Amino acid sequence: MHSPRTAWRDFKAVWARRSPDKTLAIGLSLGITLVIVVIFFLDASINTAPPTTVTYVESYGPDRTDAQIKADQVKDQKAREARARERQEQFQEIANTFGIE
Structure with a gap:
């Protein structure tokens, strides 16, 4: 034992x-x-809490018409597409620099 x-x-x-x-x-x-x-x-x-983020939102009045809402949506969609095209061009530039197809 x-x-x-x-x-x-x-x-x-x-x-x-x-x-x-x-x-x-x-x-x-x-x-x-x-x-x-x-x-x-x-x-x-250490540093386990996520950082504070501030989110800004647009406040619209209750008297907006459907036409105004659709116009804003079209404008926002065009802006998103333009940003996506610009980002795609940046990636294409990088791909061309490194010879990636």
């Missing part, structure tokens, strides 16, 4: 027979492992 005291004595006996280079290697490996674990714990608590 084994007891904690016996295990501790065995551990001390094995530890006493180790050479200094093995002791240094064990110490370094335990130290590096401890540093990595501590970094993971610290990283989990």
Whole structure:
């Protein structure tokens, strides 16, 4: 039957027979492992909240007509398409620079 005291004595006996280079290697490996674990714990608590974002919305009056709403939608759609075309042209420029088809 084994007891904690016996295990501790065995551990001390094995530890006493180790050479200094093995002791240094064990110490370094335990130290590096401890540093990595501590970094993971610290990283989990730093900058975890998402940044505050401000969203602006347009407020329209209740007297808007359907024609005004449709005109605004057409204007917004054209602006979205223009941005998409511009972005596509930028990607095409990058693709041409690197020879990507």
